[in-house]
Amino acid sequence: MSEYPQASGPVDAVAPTELAEQLRTGEPVSVLDVRNRADAEAWPLSGAAVTTVQIPYYRFVEADVTDAVDDLAREVREALDEPVLVVCGRGESSAYVAELLEAEGLAAANLDEGMRGWARVSHTVEIETDSATVVQYQRPSSGCLSYLVVSGDEALVVDPLRAFTDRYVAAARDHGVELVAAVDTHVHADHVSGVRDLRAATDADVLLPAGARERGLSFDARLVGAGDTIEVGEVALDAVALPGHTTEMLGYRLGGLLFAGDTVFLESVARPDLEAGDEGAPDAARRLHATLSALDDDRLIAPAHFSDAARPNDAGAYVARMGDLRGRLHALSLAPDEFIDFVLADMPPRPANYEEIIAVNLGRESAAADESFELELGPNNCAATRAADAD
Template sequence: MTVKTVHAKQLHHDIEHGKPLFILDVRNTEDYNDWKIESTAVQSVNIPYFDFLDDNDEIYTDLPKDAEIVVICAKGGSAQMVAEMLDERGYDASYLEAGMKEWSQFYHPTVIAETDSMKLVQFNRLAKGCLSYMVMSDGEAVIVDPGRHVNEYLSYAQEIGVKIKGIMDTHLHADHISGGVQLAEQTGAAYYISENEMKGATLSYEALEDHQHIQVGRVDVQVLSVPTPGHTPGSTSFLVNGKYLLSGDTIFVGGLGRPDLGGKAREWAQSLYDTVFTTVANLPDEVLVLPTHFADTQEINEDGYVGASLGEIRQNNEIMRTADRAAFTDAVAGAVGTTPPNYTEIVDINRGVRQVDPEQAMELEIGPNRCALKHQ
């Protein structure tokens, strides 16, 4: 009997809808501990593939017979072999066909708001904790912080029947490759990013500093008059209809963006302080903050998207209330943690000074994001 294959979209659907599943990850323990399929709805265990080659009955003891066991590996081959071994022993087993490689490229769209004049959708790339957005109105759309898998946005726009008018990056990303330039080339849309992010760049772009307002149908995507630096010097947030703050990596549901990736942690932390206590301080508590990354799947709210009101974030994160500049700087600069792997190469790609093929791009992006640090 041939064991069943599962694709990322179906696996996510089954998890979301409460199907009895058990995830068996057969990668080595170090890789599993660093990066895995995260969900509070299913149990996940790690038993490395090589352990199954010993034909030791004890490793099967804790595997359930009353749930489907979905076997996961890096690219699918080892998972298939283990799933076949489980099937021979009477387990209900399947495997993720292309493994974590496939999971890392899965995007899940969720509608955040929809009115007669506007629709706002969040695209969640769960494996990376990366979030991007499409704002639509009167047949037009802008995309904010797109990932490199541009067909996700092109297909959605075609399905909804909108024309992509603009693509905007809140900053020069360090943990994933932007799809902004590629989308602009394929759609003829303008690509917007701060000129402070693109020094030395070889790419064509529209400087956000030259565009205080970007109109999309009946929607006013407002570039904040004062940029929101801190995570990077040119970080920019977008305020949509005065209600939705697409905050990039400046403000997260669980904290603030790390200021250290340019090697100037304390200097950039000072900029982040000014952003929080000057620019963002003028926004009301009711504004919904929609970041570009999240650190934990528990940040996905009951409506299925990552986001929280500014008032809630202020209340739950002490760093947002730490008005003493020195204390704020010490706290933010001292909580940066591990840097994103390959971040210098990814920054060079996003600036256009380095090119890679899709396989190299996938390898560079492997692993979780490390930009969304928590500050409690």
């Protein structure tokens, strides 16, 4: 039996995929978040056209008991345009609240499956290249980006999410190709990697940076170093060292495109403290500055993350020329010492459960699929948000 009070009747439900389409098109969305304040502030349902009010669901329970729901409905109506989308963690307490509001004549709907349903949403966009088909997978709940590269009769995935394993497999099947490799640019701290699940599902090779061994890698994988080449179909990806966010970070060049991992984003640069810690962060930031300074202006950057501040291109893909990023990110114009001070001045909270996620991704700890999904719920926080100063 649910721990939440039950709604007295059905209420309109908005599928997470429908919400994603609304946000992509810029349609205004009014959100009533009935989670507790800490959860609502740590992981908001956000977007450029989203207006949110947070009122915890227990206040609605109390109001229902005391016949005071009309007061809360008035508070919501004064703060938000209708219709109002009610949001919680699993879509249960929010269904109850939406029903109460509907009974007071306020147009309300429930986000089906709540934020956990939102975390399962992905959207795909093709990136135009001369040599291969590249599909960008976007996860709006956490801003994670991964990539399917298709050439000839083969495909590989860069930075796969475990939660989306079946989607990569289905996409390769739809393209009529064999998925031959699953590649991580680095040991991720914000989501559980899908490389081993893809190997189990397709017999694909698992490719990881050689430096992952020094970080404690404890499962079999093909180790890749800077200068190595990965062949897929009729093209080759060249591995490039990109230290800074982590010591082992590798990027992969495909013609003029660079899969840059967590090095630079459209609205920020990587945070340097997740591996190095507070004491080692200045040195890591200095390495990151050198890495960024060496990137060619003409290189098309395909990052591993995006945020609400990022703006996709006309096709909807989160990619940008490095020269354009230099023109709009203040951090990229700074000398090394200034860059270090700027990036470290106001770091966001570390990703939730990041140490456990790293341990899982290294194979030092295990987690079932449902457990790994719970571990990564929330924002990614892999960027140094003080650097998110694009014009």
